[in-house]
Amino acid sequence: MSVCTAPGTVASGKGNRKSLQCRYHGWFYVLDGKLLNAPEFEGVRNWSPQEYCLRPVQVTEWGPFVFVNLDDGAPRLREMLGAIPAEVARAGFDIADMQPVERRDYLVDCNWKVYVDNYLEGYHIPIAHPGLFREIDYDQYRVDTFRYYSSQYAPIRPAPPSGPIPGRDRRYLRGDGEQQALYYWVFPNLMLNFYPDNMQINIIVPLDTERTLTIFEWCFKQPGSGEGWESMQQSIAFSDEVQREDMEICNTVQRNLHSRAYNQGRFSVKRENGVHHFQRLVAEYLTDK
Numbered sequence: 509m510s511v512c513t514a515p516g517t518v519a520s521g522k523g524n525r526k527s528l529q530c531r532y533h534g535w536f537y538v539l540d541g542k543l544l545n546a547p548e549f550e551g552v553r554n555w556s557p558q559e560y561c562l563r564p565v566q567v568t569e570w571g572p573f574v575f576v577n578l579d580d581g582a583p584r585l586r587e588m589l590g591a592i593p594a595e596v597a598r599a600g601f602d603i604a605d606m607q608p609v610e611r612r613d614y615l616v617d618c619n620w621k622v623y624v625d626n627y628l629e630g631y632h633i634p635i636a637h638p639g640l641f642r643e644i645d646y647d648q649y650r651v652d653t654f655r656y657y658s659s660q661y662a663p664i665r666p667a668p669p670s671g672p673i674p675g676r677d678r679r680y681l682r683g684d685g686e687q688q689a690l691y692y693w694v695f696p697n698l699m700l701n702f703y704p705d706n707m708q709i710n711i712i713v714p715l716d717t718e719r720t721l722t723i724f725e726w727c728f729k730q731p732g733s734g735e736g737w738e739s740m741q742q743s744i745a746f747s748d749e750v751q752r753e754d755m756e757i758c759n760t761v762q763r764n765l766h767s768r769a770y771n772q773g774r775f776s777v778k779r780e781n782g783v784h785h786f787q788r789l790v791a792e793y794l795t796d797k
């Protein structure tokens with residue numbers, strides 16, 4: 509049986525290597541994980557290098573993404589993503605060519621589940637996001653849930669005769685007609701937003717019970733060029749505005765969860781089915797696995 513033998517780091521940062529060397533005792537591994545050389549191991553009894561290699565893990569690529577799962581028993585990525593890759597391909601979004609162009613990290617003073625709860629419902633938009641509320645058709649806003657993910661339908665209101673309001677998020681301005689954007693949340697902590705020439709990724713990283721790192725990344729097909737470039741800058745600015753409004757809400761919710769007056773809440777069937785779906789998955793993974 510193979511065992512993991514590298515308590516040190518075998519690679520870090522970006523780039524590519526032809527072999528992996530542990531930064532602790534200098535053991536060399538080839539890229540499939542086999543041990544190539546363990547320095548100064550002459551004379552060790554019952555020693556068989558073939559039995560010592562790096563532990564294999566699930567790795568799957570999709571477009572520019574590489575998904576790694578350390579749990580051998582976890583569902584395969586294809587099962588987790590369900591119809592998403594087919595829908596993205598059918599909609600004509602060419603994600604394989606996109607390159608990262610912008611990353612923003614936001615530290616939120618809340619539990620990661622509070623942030624995801626907030627992301628998965630539009631219920632708070634009329635109060636917490638007045639700018640966003642003006643742009644979308646709130647009556648039609650809905651969340652559709654699937655086994656391991658949900659999708660959001662957020663159509664925009666028709667632009668006024670004078671044209672769209674400058675600075676508004678292209679995420680919503682372009683969400684109509686044949687240029688319908690696609691918005692997904694994948695359990696437990698990944699959000700993917702697809703547009704014809706760019707996409708936005710949100711990764712939600714729990715730091716501890718009261719703090720969460722949210723990583724926003726934008727990928728673009730032709731950085732610095734094309735009609736979409738300027739509107740993508742507007743999109744980033746508007747996403748930043750919405751994110752700051754969400755952070756304020758999430759910080760407040762986290763603080764008030766500690767109130768002795770708070771016990772539990774109820775869900776709106778119409779507006780919070782996505783949150784209910786998420787919390788059912790969390791409960792399932794905390795109790796059944």
Ligand SMILES: [Fe+2]
Nearest residue numbers: 626632637754
């Ligand atoms: Fe929000």
